[in-house]
Amino acid sequence: MRAVATIFRRELAGYFATPLAYVFIVIFLVMAGMLTFFVGNFFGRGQADLEPFFAFHPWLYLVLIPALSMRLWAEERRSGTIELFLTLPIRTTEAVAGKFLAAWCFAGIALSLTFPFWITVNILGRPDNGVIAASYLASWLMAGAMLAVGACVSAVTKNQVIAFVVTAALVFLFTAAGAPAVLGALSGWAPQWLLDASVQMSFAGHFSAITRGVVDLRDVFYFVSVMVAFLFANAILIDLEKAE
């Protein structure tokens, strides 16, 4: 556990040692704001809630989360520090957990900096703050699931661009899985179980279920199990592919 905490601290500090963290946070806040106000018509719809803010998170994360996860392992492979790191007396699972938690915590920091939206909507009206809290939780869980996918992809390449593109593609599949367009394309020829599975696998589906204000344990369990599964795969891939 101590090793996880040490790795976590080093990785988190690593984000802030370069301009990456600040660039990421600024872009995240600007994009979130623009989508909310211009595309989501935050003021025009005349409702005191953050629905237009959260609705775009899956699509915003599609671009930003792979940017966060791509360097996790690829950078260590490229610079050769992975050998230094993995010949220290730590378990591979500790290394995977420490890195992931740092990235997830960083995503949480970026997300929490959107608090002015929450304040604004409370000044303008009387929103259901329970729904907003649940939406924040959903958004953070979804970010975690996407980061786990990205960490796993990053573990098998030393090229950050490849890590970014592959992660974005995988995350897109997971996000779009339950969308009407996908279901429409599948229905008619694909078996019913595939349609059901597609709906069940959707990040966006589970995300919007929680943002409606009902924190169903099944939705939470879904995101947590995606994280555990991909991090487990991440650890196995690191053990198998240590020296490529």
Place this chain on the structure above:
Amino acid sequence: MLEIRHLVKHFGALVAVDDVSFAVARGEVLGFLGPSGAGKSTTMKMITGFVPPSSGTSVICGYDILRAPLAAKRCIGYLLEGAPAYPDMTPAAFLEFVAHIRGFRGREAKRRIGRIVETIHIADVMHQPIEILSKGYRRRVGVAQALLHDPPVVILDEPTDGLDPNQKYEMRRIIDEMRPNKAIVISTHLLEEVEAVCSRAIIIAHGRILADATPAELARRSRRHNAVRLAAAGISEARLRAELIRLPMVAAVEAAPDGEGVSVFPRDGQDIVADLADLARAHRWPVTLLRVEQGRLDEVFREITTAAAAPAAAAA
């Protein structure tokens, strides 16, 4: 303290390391020599648990790297080839990270970092990012990281590669100082280094151990061991050759590479300098140069490693 048992590593059809076994005791400095691509680095990566061996294992202080990797890794200090480190960290932050990972906290971590910083002389760069440090400093930070926990087994992959002569001297001094309490393995392709710091040398090529001896023993295998350089003013090279070759203990006489006098090679490496001196005195040669050669490690190295390459090339 360090025992390598029948390590084998295949990469696809290529056999990178082929049944390598050896042991290193406390107080020994083992030079691990070989041409590029001989399997040196792969062997070190297997010893330190980074690369899983195809078969065989290594045992560090009684801990099998495959069965008890954490305990084994705690006993090893490892300087990687090129000494990679996190470029955006400072040596201070980096060493603190390694100290924490190795289980040292608070005052104990500070004490250990302070001591190693003093031994390795990196105090003046402690707060600069590692990426802007010179090669020499970067290497030293790598050594500091490897020795922080005072490990009984130290593995250094090319510790002086790319260092200037002063830095090399300094690195050898550090190795020499820690030698009594540790088992040390140094991989290198610099033969002068082996002569300077190693108590034993292993030569490896094509993944196999070809020689395992002290540097002096290896040098004795050289054709040049006990050869004598002889030059005399006004006596032609042809004349010297003609007289010298008659001696029963002389195997061959060759023109010296720098053109001054001749090199006289003895039969079976025997000591011939006294006989040559007698001969010169008998002929009243005005001798200007008479020197016994020690045998050159680089020649032995080339003989051993190229002899191993020949049958392999023939088979292919």
